[in-house]
Amino acid sequence: MLVSNHARPTLEDVAARAGVSRATASRVLNASPRVSPEALEAVNAAVTALGYQPNRAARALVTRRTGAVAVLFSEPEPKIFDDPHFARLIRAGARALADMDVQMVLMLVHSPDDQARAHRFLAGGHVDGALVFAPHRNDELVSIVKKLPLPVVYAGKPWGSLRGMHLVDNDNEGGAVLATEHLKSLGRKKIVHVSGPLDELSAIDRLNGFRAALSLDDKAVARVTEDGGFTREGGRKAMSALLARVPALDAVFVASDLMAAGALETLAEAGRRVPQDVAVVGFDDHVAIAEHTSPPLTSVRQDSDEQVKVMVEHLMKLLRDETVKKKQQMLPTVLVPRESA
Amino acid sequence: MLVSNHARPTLEDVAARAGVSRATASRVLNASPRVSPEALEAVNAAVTALGYQPNRAARALVTRRTGAVAVLFSEPEPKIFDDPHFARLIRAGARALADMDVQMVLMLVHSPDDQARAHRFLAGGHVDGALVFAPHRNDELVSIVKKLPLPVVYAGKPWGSLRGMHLVDNDNEGGAVLATEHLKSLGRKKIVHVSGPLDELSAIDRLNGFRAALSLDDKAVARVTEDGGFTREGGRKAMSALLARVPALDAVFVASDLMAAGALETLAEAGRRVPQDVAVVGFDDHVAIAEHTSPPLTSVRQDSDEQVKVMVEHLMKLLRDETVKKKQQMLPTVLVPRESA
DNA sequence: CTTAGCGACTCAAAGGTTTTCATCGAGGAG
DNA sequence: CTCCTCGATGAAAACCTTTGAGTCGCTAAG
Numbered sequence: 045m046l047v048s049n050h051a052r053p054t055l056e057d058v059a060a061r062a063g064v065s066r067a068t069a070s071r072v073l074n075a076s077p078r079v080s081p082e083a084l085e086a087v088n089a090a091v092t093a094l095g096y097q098p099n100r101a102a103r104a105l106v107t108r109r110t111g112a113v114a115v116l117f118s119e120p121e122p123k124i125f126d127d128p129h130f131a132r133l134i135r136a137g138a139r140a141l142a143d144m145d146v147q148m149v150l151m152l153v154h155s156p157d158d159q160a161r162a163h164r165f166l167a168g169g170h171v172d173g174a175l176v177f178a179p180h181r182n183d184e185l186v187s188i189v190k191k192l193p194l195p196v197v198y199a200g201k202p203w204g205s206l207r208g209m210h211l212v213d214n215d216n217e218g219g220a221v222l223a224t225e226h227l228k229s230l231g232r233k234k235i236v237h238v239s240g241p242l243d244e245l246s247a248i249d250r251l252n253g254f255r256a257a258l259s260l261d262d263k264a265v266a267r268v269t270e271d272g273g274f275t276r277e278g279g280r281k282a283m284s285a286l287l288a289r290v291p292a293l294d295a296v297f298v299a300s301d302l303m304a305a306g307a308l309e310t311l312a313e314a315g316r317r318v319p320q321d322v323a324v325v326g327f328d329d330h331v332a333i334a335e336h337t338s339p340p341l342t343s344v345r346q347d348s349d350e351q352v353k354v355m356v357e358h359l360m361k362l363l364r365d366e367t368v369k370k371k372q373q374m375l376p377t378v379l380v381p382r383e384s385a
Numbered sequence: 386m387l388v389s390n391h392a393r394p395t396l397e398d399v400a401a402r403a404g405v406s407r408a409t410a411s412r413v414l415n416a417s418p419r420v421s422p423e424a425l426e427a428v429n430a431a432v433t434a435l436g437y438q439p440n441r442a443a444r445a446l447v448t449r450r451t452g453a454v455a456v457l458f459s460e461p462e463p464k465i466f467d468d469p470h471f472a473r474l475i476r477a478g479a480r481a482l483a484d485m486d487v488q489m490v491l492m493l494v495h496s497p498d499d500q501a502r503a504h505r506f507l508a509g510g511h512v513d514g515a516l517v518f519a520p521h522r523n524d525e526l527v528s529i530v531k532k533l534p535l536p537v538v539y540a541g542k543p544w545g546s547l548r549g550m551h552l553v554d555n556d557n558e559g560g561a562v563l564a565t566e567h568l569k570s571l572g573r574k575k576i577v578h579v580s581g582p583l584d585e586l587s588a589i590d591r592l593n594g595f596r597a598a599l600s601l602d603d604k605a606v607a608r609v610t611e612d613g614g615f616t617r618e619g620g621r622k623a624m625s626a627l628l629a630r631v632p633a634l635d636a637v638f639v640a641s642d643l644m645a646a647g648a649l650e651t652l653a654e655a656g657r658r659v660p661q662d663v664a665v666v667g668f669d670d671h672v673a674i675a676e677h678t679s680p681p682l683t684s685v686r687q688d689s690d691e692q693v694k695v696m697v698e699h700l701m702k703l704l705r706d707e708t709v710k711k712k713q714q715m716l717p718t719v720l721v722p723r724e725s726a
Numbered sequence: 727c728t729t730a731g732c733g734a735c736t737c738a739a740a741g742g743t744t745t746t747c748a749t750c751g752a753g754g755a756g
Numbered sequence: 757c758t759c760c761t762c763g764a765t766g767a768a769a770a771c772c773t774t775t776g777a778g779t780c781g782c783t784a785a786g
Contacts, residue, residue, distance in 0.1 A: 147511070
């Protein structure tokens with residue numbers, strides 16, 4: 045019997061079969077230009093014949109590259125699985141990284157324990173880079189990641205100085221302007237806002253867009269805005285508060301679809317018809333929510349899939365040591381009209 | 386200056402500092418018994434002093450263990466991010482695997498392309514084992530995984546022979562009996578069922594529980610059951626169909642909360658009051674849904690966190706070559722009463 | 727007194743790949 | 757015909773850890 049060896053073939057085997065040295069075989073695999081056409085073909089043939097797969101560990105050992113990327117979320121877990129937004133981000137990350145043949149290591153980092161673990165893990169060199177979703181003010185995760193010599197791309201603007209940071213953000217402010225202008229164009233006069241938690245810059249940007257579109261001063265903003273914490277329940281409560289404070293309101297721009305769903309419930313309970321009495325615009329355009337509220341929700345679309353894809357591409361460039369033209373990118377948002385406004 | 390070397394310390398450095406050989410240091414790290422207390426302490430001190438972290442690649446190379454586990458979902462992507470059930474599973478997986486200091490490699494495997502990639506990846510020895518979520522009949526992912534020499538634990542029963550397969554299932558049938566008995570105990574006489582897609586064994590088990598609790602024959606089952614496909618929209622449609630076919634129905638057991646949400650919408654549109662006219666019980670007890678339907682949904686709880694945790698523990702045992710007493714485990718389900726029944 | 731046994735170590739090989747450096751041969755310039 | 761250059765290739769080192777075999781100093785048994 046020749047080779048009934050059940051073990052996985054190594055580069056040595058490939059080289060032997062192709063009649064070249066290990067070095068040449070390696071060069072073929074890594075697309076080095078310094079290799080003759082014949083050798084190239086012979087090696088490729090051997091690779092397919094043997095079903096050869098490079099040993100990741102051996103490669104990582106010498107290249108000091110792991111072929112893995114960490115995806116870090118600092119959000120508390122309940123939020124992560126109540127808000128479909130996160131499922132979408134995770135899914136997009138899995139897809140985009142798989143397309144690059146990179147392993148995705150998902151970490152949920154909230155408790156101090158998690159943070160310590162994350163620090164150990166990232167400092168341990170177990171990944172080549174990281175995608176970080178940490179929107180909150182003074183987020184410990186950001187501090188941890190910042191001081192590590194690790195390429196990182198952030199989703200949205202992390203709090204604090206943005207100097208030298210790589211990030212991909214959505215045009216939150218622009219989207220908010222879109223939403224508010226839309227309500228104005230419907231002839232609404234008393235427009236209020238359910239904001240996200242104001243320790244997140246995306247929430248602040250949306251608030252700023254709302255404010256700018258209506259040219260409100262500080263006092264006016266305070267009166268017509270209520271924090272809904274980016275949760276459904278928060279949306280309900282914020283809407284109640286606004287109804288109490290501004291009974292004559294005829295439109296509301298809600299900074300997330302999940303909150304908008306809560307707000308719609310409150311409006312229904314209060315007997316306000318949507319959109320006749322109150323026009324409602326959400327943010328996210330999360331179809332699983334927006335298409336199932338009653339009435340279906342007009343919303344601002346931010347393309348999370350695209351955002352994550354761009355983040356991944358950006359990170360890959362960093363890993364390849366390419367110079368990136370723009371460290372900070374902004375993705376456009378568009379208004380998706382449905383029936384609520 | 387002594388050691389301004391910015392590079393990560395190696396085992397060699399640790400050994401040198403502890404005044405022992407690399408081998409001894411290694412044994413300390415791997416908790417080998419054959420090491421003196423003094424050496425142990427010296428090595429541990431050196432480890433903390435240097436902030437030493439074993440090089441995963443080097444270790445993987447020699448142990449032929451990667452320290453990573455794949456988590457595979459065969460569900461189509463839209464479903465994965467519309468149904469909070471999956472977010473919960475992914476979250477639980479991330480948590481449980483992190484607790485074991487194992488990397489989680491998430492893969493969504495639906496298209497033939499994905500399948501090919503998954504095959505390559507798994508066959509390539511890039512992970513030590515896998516957790517598989519592939520509930521459908523003739524699921525290609527199962528065939529792929531089955532013929533690989535890779536330890537695998539399934540979530541729920543995969544279709545086909547279960548011989549020798551390791552799995553952790555929920556007591557779907559028992560839960561369905563619970564739900565149906567509950568409806569009976571409320572005095573309901575015309576109980577119908579919105580099932581999941583009947584190419585999933587969990588859906589079949591739930592249907593069987595329903596059937597058993599009511600002692601229905603084939604014909605009766607066919608009349609009072611409608612497939613809702615485990616989607617919200619499917620739930621709406623199935624409920625409509627059942628209302629048309631069994632106008633006098635006074636209770637419905639819906640095989641998932643997401644479908645139940647849809648069914649409730651249909652019932653509301655049809656002017657049936659819940660629970661007065663129609664009592665409704667769901668399945669999953671997904672709080673993000675069940676607590677936000679109107680009225681809040683009575684549901685059967687299956688503890689997905691626990692399920693995933695048990696799966697992970699089971700897989701770890703397989704990886705340690707421990708003999709597992711029970712290859713196939715079943716987790717209990719309980720009824721969580723709210724207002725819909 | 728010899729020797730087997732034992733515990734705690736150390737040595738050194740092995741694991742699979744990339745990469746530097748040297749070599750080899752061919753072809754062109756002088 | 758000789759000397760160089762240049763491109764393709766091979767030999768070997770390096771990456772860091774685990775682990776089986778071997779060493780060393782003792783004690784207990786024969």
